[in-house]
Amino acid sequence: MEVAHEALISNWGTLRSWVNEDREFLLWRERLGMLLTEWERVQESDEALLRGPLLVEAQKWFDRRSQDLSDQERKFITAGWELRARLEHAEKRRQEKELAQVRRFAATLGGAAVTALVLLIVSLVMWRQSESAHTAAEQARDQADGLINFMLFDLRDKLWPIGRLNILDGVAKKAKEYLERLPKNVLHGRRLREKEIMLRNLGDVLVLQGKLPEAMEVYQQVLAMAKRLAEQEKSNADWQRDLSASYERVGNVLEAQGKLSEALDDYRQELAIIQRLTGQDPANAGWQRDLSASYERVGNALEAQGKLSEALDDYRKELATLQRLAGQDPANADWQRNLSVGYEKVGGVLEAQGKLSEALDDYRQSLKIRQFLAKQDPSNVGWQRDLILSYYRIGQCMAKSGNNSEQAQKLLRMGLDLAGSYPGVDRESLIEALYEAIGRSP
Numbered sequence: 001m002e003v004a005h006e007a008l009i010s011n012w013g014t015l016r017s018w019v020n021e022d023r024e025f026l027l028w029r030e031r032l033g034m035l036l037t038e039w040e041r042v043q044e045s046d047e048a049l050l051r052g053p054l055l056v057e058a059q060k061w062f063d064r065r066s067q068d069l070s071d072q073e074r075k076f077i078t079a080g081w082e083l084r085a086r087l088e089h090a091e092k093r094r095q096e097k098e099l100a101q102v103r104r105f106a107a108t109l110g111g112a113a114v115t116a117l118v119l120l121i122v123s124l125v126m127w128r129q130s131e132s133a134h135t136a137a138e139q140a141r142d143q144a145d146g147l148i149n150f151m152l153f154d155l156r157d158k159l160w161p162i163g164r165l166n167i168l169d170g171v172a173k174k175a176k177e178y179l180e181r182l183p184k185n186v187l188h189g190r191r192l193r194e195k196e197i198m199l200r201n202l203g204d205v206l207v208l209q210g211k212l213p214e215a216m217e218v219y220q221q222v223l224a225m226a227k228r229l230a231e232q233e234k235s236n237a238d239w240q241r242d243l244s245a246s247y248e249r250v251g252n253v254l255e256a257q258g259k260l261s262e263a264l265d266d267y268r269q270e271l272a273i274i275q276r277l278t279g280q281d282p283a284n285a286g287w288q289r290d291l292s293a294s295y296e297r298v299g300n301a302l303e304a305q306g307k308l309s310e311a312l313d314d315y316r317k318e319l320a321t322l323q324r325l326a327g328q329d330p331a332n333a334d335w336q337r338n339l340s341v342g343y344e345k346v347g348g349v350l351e352a353q354g355k356l357s358e359a360l361d362d363y364r365q366s367l368k369i370r371q372f373l374a375k376q377d378p379s380n381v382g383w384q385r386d387l388i389l390s391y392y393r394i395g396q397c398m399a400k401s402g403n404n405s406e407q408a409q410k411l412l413r414m415g416l417d418l419a420g421s422y423p424g425v426d427r428e429s430l431i432e433a434l435y436e437a438i439g440r441s442p
Contacts, residue, residue, distance in 0.1 A: 041238070223250055227243060278290075285328065285329075296345065337370075344366045344390070347393070392415050
């Protein structure tokens with residue numbers, strides 16, 4: 001708690017504009033959403049319900065803003081309180097049963113035996129007090145954990161878009177000190193996973209700040225914890241997923257450092273875990289999405305090393321996975337967008353191999369999806385950018401082939417027209433690339 005409070009105090013002048021009730025509610029609701037998703041993933045198991053300070057905080061917002069919560073969110077919070085009531089009732093009955101047994105036993109004794117029994121009861125009371133102190137310490141740690149995660153996760157996502165991650169320098173330092181001082185005997189099961197999540201968030205902040213060596217050190221600690229948890233319970237899909245995410249993050253840093261061969265090793269470790277999870281539950285759309293992303297990371301690392309045939313194999317596996325996902329839910333715009341990227345990845349390798357006709361087929365599939373998405377939501381800047389890139393890629397690929405030069409020029413100019421009204425920060429670089437492609441086109 002001391003660490004978390006120091007972090008708040010040292011940054012309060014800058015952060016206080018974030019901490020008004022409405023923003024606090026929205027940030028809390030984002031955290032609740034992640035916990036709710038996990039509860040649904042484990043078939044609404046009691047193990048994933050809110051407890052302790054998390055449940056108290058949820059009830060606060062339930063009382064204040066119940067009308068702003070979804071039915072499922074209200075159900076999640078209510079289920080937490082119902083579980084707490086059942087546990088308290090069970091504990092009360094257990095204590096009453098113990099007391100009744102003691103009374104019955106005392107009725108049969110006298111003299112020294114009663115004295116001995118009194119001493120036993122005193123010892124029991126002292127043990128109960130010790131347990132209460134332990135519970136209070138756990139609750140204090142939970143509160144400190146929640147506050148640190150708020151700094152490392154919620155505020156990170158708010159400060160990053162405006163280029164103010166330097167504000168979190170002090171928070172990151174204090175969080176690391178707090179985590180290093182946690183007693184080793186509390187780091188098992190739930191507590192170990194919570195520390196793993198906090199360290200992962202800390203590593204993410206360090207990456208966004210460009211501190212790759214420091215981030216790698218943190219991610220290696222996270223990976224060691226994830227391995228330990230996954231080994232403890234190999235059937236726990238969430239812990240296996242955490243392990244795959246740890247390999248991914250280590251791979252990302254290695255790739256950013258130019259250590260492509262080492263990054264590829266970690267990406268393949270991640271892929272092997274996701275393949276196992278997907279094999280156990282083929283209908284799980286989340287695993288399928290993770291599988292497609294993992295294939296892409298392996299493909300990217302191979303392509304960067306010039307291993308085009310191997311990269312193409314992984315990109316095609318990614319594309320096949322995305323086609324299955326998009327086919328299951330054609331109205332899911334995110335999956336359609338990912339599918340367009342899958343086609344683009346395959347087309348890019350085919351183009352690099354000189355197979356221009358095959359590349360054009362994949363580029364056209366990508367373009368078709370992006371035209372549809374951009375038409376559905378013209379205000380979506382990301383989709384407008386995707387469409388501009390599709391016009392550029394297909395236009396310059398046509399120009400390379402030497403055929404359909406007029407069509408190539410037409411597509412490149414369509415991309416240029418869109419880039420003229422595109423508001424993104426890379427607008428000028430897109431316009432420059434399109435002008436160069438038009439100049440090269442015969």
